[in-house]
Amino acid sequence: MKYVFTDRMSNVKASAIREILKATADPHMISFAGGNPAAEAFPVKEIEKISADILSHDPISVLQYGITEGDKGLIEAATSFFNRHEQALKDGDKMLITSGSQQIMEFAAKCLCNEGDIVICENPSFLGALNAFKSLGAILKGVEYKDGQLDLEALETILKQQPKPKFMYLIPNFQNPTGMTMSLEVRKKVLELAKKYEVLILEDNPYGDLRFEGDAIPSMKSLDQDGLVIYAASLSKIIAPGMRVACCIGPEEIVNKFTVAKQASDVHSNLWAQKVMARYLTEYDMDAHIQSIQKIYKDKCQLMLTEMKKYFHPEVEYTKPTGGMFIWVTLPKHIDMQLFVKKALEKNVAVVPGNAFLDDDTKECHSFRMNFSTPTDAKIKEGVKILGQLTYDMY
Amino acid sequence: MKYVFTDRMSNVKASAIREILKATADPHMISFAGGNPAAEAFPVKEIEKISADILSHDPISVLQYGITEGDKGLIEAATSFFNRHEQALKDGDKMLITSGSQQIMEFAAKCLCNEGDIVICENPSFLGALNAFKSLGAILKGVEYKDGQLDLEALETILKQQPKPKFMYLIPNFQNPTGMTMSLEVRKKVLELAKKYEVLILEDNPYGDLRFEGDAIPSMKSLDQDGLVIYAASLSKIIAPGMRVACCIGPEEIVNKFTVAKQASDVHSNLWAQKVMARYLTEYDMDAHIQSIQKIYKDKCQLMLTEMKKYFHPEVEYTKPTGGMFIWVTLPKHIDMQLFVKKALEKNVAVVPGNAFLDDDTKECHSFRMNFSTPTDAKIKEGVKILGQLTYDMY
Numbered sequence: 089m090k091y092v093f094t095d096r097m098s099n100v101k102a103s104a105i106r107e108i109l110k111a112t113a114d115p116h117m118i119s120f121a122g123g124n125p126a127a128e129a130f131p132v133k134e135i136e137k138i139s140a141d142i143l144s145h146d147p148i149s150v151l152q153y154g155i156t157e158g159d160k161g162l163i164e165a166a167t168s169f170f171n172r173h174e175q176a177l178k179d180g181d182k183m184l185i186t187s188g189s190q191q192i193m194e195f196a197a198k199c200l201c202n203e204g205d206i207v208i209c210e211n212p213s214f215l216g217a218l219n220a221f222k223s224l225g226a227i228l229k230g231v232e233y234k235d236g237q238l239d240l241e242a243l244e245t246i247l248k249q250q251p252k253p254k255f256m257y258l259i260p261n262f263q264n265p266t267g268m269t270m271s272l273e274v275r276k277k278v279l280e281l282a283k284k285y286e287v288l289i290l291e292d293n294p295y296g297d298l299r300f301e302g303d304a305i306p307s308m309k310s311l312d313q314d315g316l317v318i319y320a321a322s323l324s325k326i327i328a329p330g331m332r333v334a335c336c337i338g339p340e341e342i343v344n345k346f347t348v349a350k351q352a353s354d355v356h357s358n359l360w361a362q363k364v365m366a367r368y369l370t371e372y373d374m375d376a377h378i379q380s381i382q383k384i385y386k387d388k389c390q391l392m393l394t395e396m397k398k399y400f401h402p403e404v405e406y407t408k409p410t411g412g413m414f415i416w417v418t419l420p421k422h423i424d425m426q427l428f429v430k431k432a433l434e435k436n437v438a439v440v441p442g443n444a445f446l447d448d449d450t451k452e453c454h455s456f457r458m459n460f461s462t463p464t465d466a467k468i469k470e471g472v473k474i475l476g477q478l479t480y481d482m483y
Numbered sequence: 484m485k486y487v488f489t490d491r492m493s494n495v496k497a498s499a500i501r502e503i504l505k506a507t508a509d510p511h512m513i514s515f516a517g518g519n520p521a522a523e524a525f526p527v528k529e530i531e532k533i534s535a536d537i538l539s540h541d542p543i544s545v546l547q548y549g550i551t552e553g554d555k556g557l558i559e560a561a562t563s564f565f566n567r568h569e570q571a572l573k574d575g576d577k578m579l580i581t582s583g584s585q586q587i588m589e590f591a592a593k594c595l596c597n598e599g600d601i602v603i604c605e606n607p608s609f610l611g612a613l614n615a616f617k618s619l620g621a622i623l624k625g626v627e628y629k630d631g632q633l634d635l636e637a638l639e640t641i642l643k644q645q646p647k648p649k650f651m652y653l654i655p656n657f658q659n660p661t662g663m664t665m666s667l668e669v670r671k672k673v674l675e676l677a678k679k680y681e682v683l684i685l686e687d688n689p690y691g692d693l694r695f696e697g698d699a700i701p702s703m704k705s706l707d708q709d710g711l712v713i714y715a716a717s718l719s720k721i722i723a724p725g726m727r728v729a730c731c732i733g734p735e736e737i738v739n740k741f742t743v744a745k746q747a748s749d750v751h752s753n754l755w756a757q758k759v760m761a762r763y764l765t766e767y768d769m770d771a772h773i774q775s776i777q778k779i780y781k782d783k784c785q786l787m788l789t790e791m792k793k794y795f796h797p798e799v800e801y802t803k804p805t806g807g808m809f810i811w812v813t814l815p816k817h818i819d820m821q822l823f824v825k826k827a828l829e830k831n832v833a834v835v836p837g838n839a840f841l842d843d844d845t846k847e848c849h850s851f852r853m854n855f856s857t858p859t860d861a862k863i864k865e866g867v868k869i870l871g872q873l874t875y876d877m878y
């Protein structure tokens with residue numbers, strides 16, 4: 089039997105990252121390729137305690153079918169949490185609990201993009217989201233995002249096009265893969281453009297609470313007064329990703345449509361995870377917990393940057409994130425990045441080739457992504473030294 | 484801001500069942516409308532024990548990101564389990580762990596149906612699956628399924644069409660909504676047709692283990708020697724649906740494509756649920772557990788049928804299931820089914836109007852669905868009596 093797959097799925101390759109991660113199953117490998125939160129940051133004891141309590145006192149509530157919209161207690165707790173410093177959810181908005189933020193990306197494309205419709209993204213941007221958009225037949229148009237600057241002229245040129253793009257996908261805080269953060273000024277300008285051209289924004293904010301330097305910048309969702317922003321607020325990076333819970337906040341009409349999509353997709357998200365998270369958010373000191381994560385990430389990032397400064401060839405450029413989990417490294421033009429990544433892997437150090445994060449992965453690219461949240465301090469030191477040597481060897 | 488949604492999603496209404504279920508939140512309501520497993524059938528103590536053990540000894544394994552394919556232990560345990568009486572997974576096949584069977588329906592349409600492609604279904608069939616297919620732009624063609632007979636001539640007429648349909652969606656055991664089971668003979672004939680016309684079969688088997696009378700009939704998956712069948716094997720009805728775990732078994736090439744779809748959809752399923760289920764399947768006596776569920780369902784079904792025989796007008800017809808959770812009731816033609824359902828709801832008894840399960844819900848329909856797994860014995864008696872009175876009042 090010869091199997092024929094759909095056009096939309098033929099645009100999606102198995103994630104380049106996941107293929108590299110398979111190589112990193114080797115215990116000798118030093119992996120800077122993943123995007124896992126530091127395991128020591130998980131509130132293990134608290135989750136164990138809450139879980140035991142729920143399973144002994146109210147087990148049916150997590151074992152029976154639930155409602156698609158999400159557990160009421162979690163919606164309440166998450167609304168308070170995401171509204172604690174700013175108004176992310178306001179009048180006319182609604183929250184939908186999803187199986188991770190990834191699902192929000194898929195619903196956005198499924199509900200907003202007919203096949204062939206355009207989605208604007210930062211170039212580079214988060215591979216998993218780009219794949220979700222492509223898997224529903226959307227066409228990506230990347231706007232250069234470099235040195236903290238989004239090319240607003242190029243953005244406006246695309247926004248002007250007819251038929252009009254369906255939404256812009258943006259990660260304003262500590263972006264994956266670059267670690268860069270969009271300034272308040274740029275956020276406001278992008279919102280103005282969104283309003284002028286009536287194009288929605290899908291704001292992905294998994295890393296916002298992982299800021300370890302400087303002051304928080306308001307989310308585009310909180311700045312929006314015109315129902316232009318759909319907000320993906322994840323709990324994966326501040327509680328635990330294996331639980332697969334995120335919160336979609338947006339204008340009621342859009343969230344209702346996403347809810348219908350969720351019925352058809354997985355009926356509802358795992359209830360144990362929803363109930364445990366609801367109680368963790370309400371019964372524990374989230375600010376103290378987040379501060380302890382920030383401390384871990386700050387130390388790891390600073391260590392990686394210090395070692396990079398020590399060992400990398402001075403002509404290698406890289407971002408200096410003030411939060412998040414990633415550093416974006418750009419090699420001098422005459423070094424072949426793909427060859428560099430391949431040689432690094434031969435020396436047991438894994439990084440992700442930067443072209444994987446472009447709207448079109450066949451474009452020329454001299455960058456790669458490094459993750460500092462997962463490896464131990466010893467591995468960071470050892471791995472950076474090996475990569476540094478390679479920047480000299482291949483210079 | 485005026486929001487414009489996609490063509491594919493405009494075909495999908497919020498589930499008729501879920502709207503009725505909202506009415507049943509009223510504690511005075513007797514609901515035969517749901518499709519929940521009996522809560523007394525959940526292995527509560529065992530799940531509590533396994534969960535505590537995992538969270539105290541290996542918490543990171545359920546809190547950190549996992550792999551898309553699914554937990555290795557669960558794949559192993561589920562393979563043994565679903566292969567215990569027949570060979571569901573054979574050489575050349577692979578298993579993917581999904582977030583409930585609903586996700587398998589979505590992946591089938593996403594990976595196999597371009598917009599406008601045809602999916603064949605039994606008429607009536609499971610609403611949630613039909614919505615998943617429609618939400619990806621597939622066109623449904625129903626084949627009449629009545630008195631245990633699938634109209635094979637009508638099926639062949641559709642299979643002959645060009646362009647060729649992409650797959651047939653079938654629920655051979657204790658079908659939702661009718662409770663009917665397809666004979667071995669018909670299964671074999673449908674497989675022959677699938678082979679002749681090279682059209683895949685998506686076999687949904689959530690209720691197979693809920694047989695309380697007669698002998699099991701081999702799954703179409705186990706009968707297939709030509710890589711024609713994708714098998715959706717759920718754990719929701721025999722362990723717990725709120726955990727959202729199912730197993731997709733199919734030819735490796737197809738399951739690999741579904742795995743790419745899953746990466747873009749929710750990365751992986753909740754790990755706590757996967758690990759708990761893996762251990763439950765291996766450490767406990769599943770056969771004894773399943774027998775205890777069968778006993779509960781047999782008693783509830785027999786009670787409902789006995790009461791229906793006692794109170795329903797003799798011209799009302801209904802299926803006599805030998806397993807599963809549903810009975811399909813057909814009113815005499817001169818009774819308006821929609822009005823009947825409305826009047827029943829006014830008398831605080833909820834059932835689901837049958838047209839919701841048709842390929843085209845505007846078609847004439849005289850049937851409705853009743854569920855016997857969720858209500859208590861007292862509610863079954865009380866509700867059937869009210870419905871019975873209504874069959875006379877409206878005759």
